[in-house]
Structure formats: structure tokens, C-alpha cells
Amino acid sequence: MNSSDVINTTHQVQLQARFVGAALGTFVGDTLGMPVEGWSRKRIKERFGWLTDLQPGRLPAGHYTDDTEMMIGLWETLVSCGNLDPAVAAANFLRNYHPERGYGGRIQGVMTRLAQGADWQDVGTDSFGNGSAMRVAPVGCFFSRNLDLVKHKALISCEITHKHPQARAGAVAAAVATAMALEAGMSGRTKNPETFLPVIIELIRGLDEPSAQKMAALSDIQGGDPASLAEQITRMYRCNVMSMEAVPPALASFWYTDSFSDAVLLAVNLGGDTDTIGAMAGAVAGAYYGVSSIPEEWLAGLENGPKGRDYVIDLATRAVTMSWSATVPQV
Numbered sequence: 001m002n003s004s005d006v007i008n009t010t011h012q013v014q015l016q017a018r019f020v021g022a023a024l025g026t027f028v029g030d031t032l033g034m035p036v037e038g039w040s041r042k043r044i045k046e047r048f049g050w051l052t053d054l055q056p057g058r059l060p061a062g063h064y065t066d067d068t069e070m071m072i073g074l075w076e077t078l079v080s081c082g083n084l085d086p087a088v089a090a091a092n093f094l095r096n097y098h099p100e101r102g103y104g105g106r107i108q109g110v111m112t113r114l115a116q117g118a119d120w121q122d123v124g125t126d127s128f129g130n131g132s133a134m135r136v137a138p139v140g141c142f143f144s145r146n147l148d149l150v151k152h153k154a155l156i157s158c159e160i161t162h163k164h165p166q167a168r169a170g171a172v173a174a175a176v177a178t179a180m181a182l183e184a185g186m187s188g189r190t191k192n193p194e195t196f197l198p199v200i201i202e203l204i205r206g207l208d209e210p211s212a213q214k215m216a217a218l219s220d221i222q223g224g225d226p227a228s229l230a231e232q233i234t235r236m237y238r239c240n241v242m243s244m245e246a247v248p249p250a251l252a253s254f255w256y257t258d259s260f261s262d263a264v265l266l267a268v269n270l271g272g273d274t275d276t277i278g279a280m281a282g283a284v285a286g287a288y289y290g291v292s293s294i295p296e297e298w299l300a301g302l303e304n305g306p307k308g309r310d311y312v313i314d315l316a317t318r319a320v321t322m323s324w325s326a327t328v329p330q331v
């Protein structure tokens with residue numbers, strides 16, 4: 001083994017930690033938020049104080065919802081095609097579809113049309129929801145070396161279900177944030193919003209100006225303890241199913257905290273669309289800090305059936321060697 005092999009091996013190991021971190025980060029954030037989905041911040045506070053562990057809800061503790069299920073479909077696509085083929089992604093979404101995991105009504109319609117044999121290009125809705133942003137972490141990881149490519153592929157993944165400009169902007173923002181977090185983590189750079197925000201805003205401005213303005217408002221957030229951050233974020237954002245009200249809170253939860261745990265716990269304690277905001281915060285935090293940052297007790301509590309924890313780890317691991325991110329590292 002020569003020195004460049006050593007560099008490449010180290011690079012692959014670090015990359016794998018972040019691919020798996022983003023995948024399991026989505027999974028963990030989704031399952032932490034699942035039991036309190038739709039609750040207000042106040043109700044969560046009254047019931048749990050500060051929610052910190054996997055609780056049962058409409059699904060058993062540690063079970064994932066539509067966010068993770070659709071993310072799995074994108075990983076499967078990238079692993080089988082070496083690219084984001086939307087026809088394959090749509091077929092994977094349909095094959096994995098379990099309505100009891102909590103899909104929105106519009107996505108149920110998409111699945112019905114796909115099941116009837118409609119083409120992927122003809123099934124999407126005009127939804128401005130966060131459903132395309134919640135699942136997009138694999139795209140950010142896979143193409144992380146080229147942010148224009150991340151944007152392009154995120155838009156293709158979005159098109160299958162969401163055609164509204166706000167949903168498109170949200171998917172791009174979440175994917176680009178994941179890619180930038182991964183690259184920052186790989187090179188040991190800090191994750192402050194001053195470096196991330198201008199890039200993300202520039203990439204979404206042409207897609208949807210209101211989304212870009214909502215994203216830019218993030219820089220008004222002052223630091224503080226988790227309760228203070230939750231107060232500030234919920235004053236600025238509705239934290240609901242709207243893409244532009246959910247993506248910025250997820251990114252704020254990552255940027256204004258200092259660990260994977262603090263990021264996802266802040267996200268799910270905001271209230272509102274907690275599973276999705278948790279999933280998106282977990283994706284970005286996992287891509288930055290890597291899988292070793294995810295508490296063992298959470299990983300141990302994740303469902304592990306046919307498409308559970310081990311399957312997700314295997315998919316994300318296999319994606320590394322095929323990805324654009326796996327090329328020789330920048331030195």
C-alpha cells in the first residue's frame with residue numbers, strides 16, 4: 001500500500017461515517033419526533049419537559065415514518081443505478097410504500113397513480129410541503145463534491161412528488177446543506193451559518209424568492225441555551241408541513257448547537273412537524289459529525305426488520321464507493 005492508498009482509505013472511512021451518519025441521522029430524528037408529530041412546543045414541554053428519548057406514539061418506539069421510508073428509496077436508487085434515476089426512484093417509493101407510516105394525502109395520491117402505471121413525470125402534485133426535503137439527504141451525500149450537481153439532482157428527486165417552487169427550494173436547501181455539512185466535517189471546517197447561508201440562499205433564490213428570504217432570516221437568530229433557541233426559532237417559523245417553514249428550523253437546530261444530540265433534540269422539541277424537522281436536522285448533523293456521534297442507546301432502539309437499521313447502514317455504506325464524493329480527496 002502506498003501513501004495515496006492510505007489517504008484514499010482514510011478518506012473512504014471518513015466518508016462512510018458521514019454517509020451512514022446522514023442516513024441514520026434522518027432515521028433517528030424521524031423516530032424521535034414521531035410520537036409528538038403535530039404537537040405544539042408547549043404541549044411537548046408539559047408532557048416531557050424536554051423530550052430526550054425514543055417514545056412510542058402512533059407507531060412503536062424506534063419506528064420510522066414516511067420520511068425515512070422515502071429516504072430509503074433514494075439510497076436504493078443511488079446504489080442500484082449509480083445515479084438518481086427518477087423512474088427507478090418512483091418505483092422504489094411505491095415498492096416501499098406503507099401508508100400506515102404516515103404519508104400526507106397528496107403523496108397517497110401520487111402512490112395511487114404510480115400503482116396504476118402512470119409515468120413518474122405525470123404523478124407529482126403542486127404541494128409546497130416539506131416532503132421532498134425530508135428525504136433528500138442521500139442526494140446531498142452522493143454528489144457532495146459539486147453543489148450545482150446536488151441542486152440539479154435534488155430537483156429531479158423533488159419533481160416526482162412536488163412541483164411547487166417552495167418545495168423545490170426546500171429540497172435544494174436541505175440537500176445542499178447536507179452536502180456542505182459533509183464536506184465541512186470531512187475537512188474539519190466549522191459549521192457556522194455565515195459560511196453556509198449565503199451559498200444556500202444563492203442556490204435557491206432563482207427557484208423561489210420567499211423561501212430565500214425565509215432562509216436569510218435565520219441569521220437573526222442569536223445563540224443561547226436550547227430553550228432560548230426553541231423560543232427564537234418558533235417565533236420566526238411555523239415549523240409546520242410547509243417547506244419554507246420547516247427547512248430553516250431544521251438547519252438552525254444544527255447550526256446553533258454543538259453536537260448531534262443537541263441538534264436533533266432541539267429540532268423535535270420545537271413542536272409542529274417534529275418527525276420531519278427532526279429527520280432533516282439529523283441528516284445534516286449526521287453528515288457533519290459522523291455516525292459515531294449518534295448516541296448508542298438511540299441506535300439500539302431503532303427498528304431493525306427487513307428495511308430497518310442494519311439495512312439502512314448497508315445501503316449508505318454501499319453508496320460510498322459509487323458516489324461522486326468518493327473521488328480522490330482535495331488536499
Ligand SMILES: [Mg+2]
Pocket residue numbers: 065066067101102275276
Ligand atoms: Mg413523517
